[in-house]
Amino acid sequence: MPVMRAVGMRLARNIPAVDPRQMPLLRSNATLNERYARALADAGIHAVWVHDDLSEGIEPRDLVSPAVRERSARAVTKAMEGARQAVAGGQRLSPEALGELHKVVDDIAESVAQHPGASVVLDDLAAADAYTHQHSIDVCALGLLLGRELFGTSGWQDDRGRRRFDDVDRRLHLLGLGLLVHDVGKMRIPLAILNKPGRLTDEEMAVMRSHPDEGADMLSGDGYSPLVRAVVREHHERWDGGGYPNGLSGRHIHQLGRIAAVADVYDAVTSERPYHPARPPYRGVEVILDDAGAAFDPEVVQVFRRVVHPYPIGSELRLPDGEVGVVARVDPDHPDCPWVRFPAGERPVDTEVELAAA
Incomplete structure (x- = not known):
């Protein structure tokens, strides 16, 4: 999620320091306030993983743990x-x-x-x-x-x-x-x-x-x-x-x-x-x-x-009409049609059609 939109939310992952031998800048489950968010943006970190109702239970599959x-x-x-x-x-x-x-x-x-x-x-x-x-x-x-x-x-x-x-x-x-x-x-x-x-x-x-x-x-x-x-x-x-x-x-x-x-x-x-x-x-x-x-x-x-799928599990997807969802599932045979969780429910999104106007 864009870092400035995540203000007030709990982080789902650590934010690593520039020097990996140092402690993380922020730890998972910390609540992101505006001051921290601006500091992260100034450091070049423009997106963070957060806990929210929409992404609850959706676990991104990291290639490197x-x-x-x-x-x-x-x-x-x-x-x-x-x-x-x-x-x-x-x-x-x-x-x-x-x-x-x-x-x-x-x-x-x-x-x-x-x-x-x-x-x-x-x-x-x-x-x-x-x-x-x-x-x-x-x-x-x-x-x-x-x-x-x-x-x-x-x-x-x-x-x-x-x-x-x-x-x-x-x-x-x-x-x-x-x-x-x-x-x-x-x-x-x-x-x-x-x-x-x-x-x-x-x-x-x-x-x-x-x-x-x-x-x-x-x-x-x-x-x-x-x-x-x-x-x-x-x-x-x-x-x-x-x-x-x-x-x-x-x-x-x-x-x-x-x-x-x-x-x-x-x-x-x-x-x-x-x-x-x-x-x-x-x-x-x-x-x-x-x-x-x-x-x-x-x-x-x-x-x-x-x-390599174009819409990784856990990533945010914004439709041309402004509706925002989170990718919940990906069918390896149809990577351009991920299942996306929206506030109204979960459904497949044919990205070639629905994102054509994006």
């Missing part, structure tokens, strides 16, 4: 501090600096495996300054979900394009590790460029677009798998060759990089950033589907369509 997210955020923050120190010292990043992230990948993979349905709920309660580590966790989780589904149904592709079903767990682990550090190269990008709210100049854009190569270079020492470097270097490459840093296209992009591209863009679109507000999940799904075969591997997009 709150406990796993909290542990993961602490470990990612620690690893990124190590990366900053390496950059400051002009060094590459040692594998030991990322040691704890292997456990993070295992925890996230287990959480994804226990995910009971396909309504992906990524974190939307993080302050703007906490975006980096939450983005890494969410991209990792979504990428692992896509990888599990793709490798489980179609196998993975080796260098000769052959489909294989062996060694899946190891590849998924390396995919997850690469996704957790996919933006590590941004440590070498000036903050003035990283956090610039307006449009970047051509020169600034060239610097920004160097971060995948910078990240791969930071992980170029002994002890890093080439698969991890492929994720880091190629997550901004595009199926049609319009990406960067090397303009690769089609199957010249590593399969793990193609998975990373979809996960990265979806989370970026649905997250609050200095240069754009967070867009709702259904808009994020539209972006991915619209670019199938252009920016994104069509096969990965097919998998994405199966596992």
Whole structure:
């Protein structure tokens, strides 16, 4: 629910601090007053989960459980501090600096495996300054979900394009590790460029677009798998060759990089950033589907369509006439027609028809 509309309501979830090692800003069941609501909005938190009559009994299905997210955020923050120190010292990043992230990948993979349905709920309660580590966790989780589904149904592709079903767990682990550090190269990008709210100049854009190569270079020492470097270097490459840093296209992009591209863009679109507000999940799904075969591997997009629903359980849905409801159920075979609970009762909403005027 929009944070200013939630004044006077009890929170249904903790509001995490910018530094995940600190106590939450507000705890679940706390009543949100106007002062706190404005402070959250100023920090870049524009939506919160609340207890209300309409959503009573509706439990969002988190792709990453709150406990796993909290542990993961602490470990990612620690690893990124190590990366900053390496950059400051002009060094590459040692594998030991990322040691704890292997456990993070295992925890996230287990959480994804226990995910009971396909309504992906990524974190939307993080302050703007906490975006980096939450983005890494969410991209990792979504990428692992896509990888599990793709490798489980179609196998993975080796260098000769052959489909294989062996060694899946190891590849998924390396995919997850690469996704957790996919933006590590941004440590070498000036903050003035990283956090610039307006449009970047051509020169600034060239610097920004160097971060995948910078990240791969930071992980170029002994002890890093080439698969991890492929994720880091190629997550901004595009199926049609319009990406960067090397303009690769089609199957010249590593399969793990193609998975990373979809996960990265979806989370970026649905997250609050200095240069754009967070867009709702259904808009994020539209972006991915619209670019199938252009920016994104069509096969990965097919998998994405199966596992990421545009109207997650627990999300708010507003009809063109102003009626507001909460998504209560989603039929995997008909994700565009969720069951929505309104004050007058629960009914299916054909979003292609009823939201056409929105």
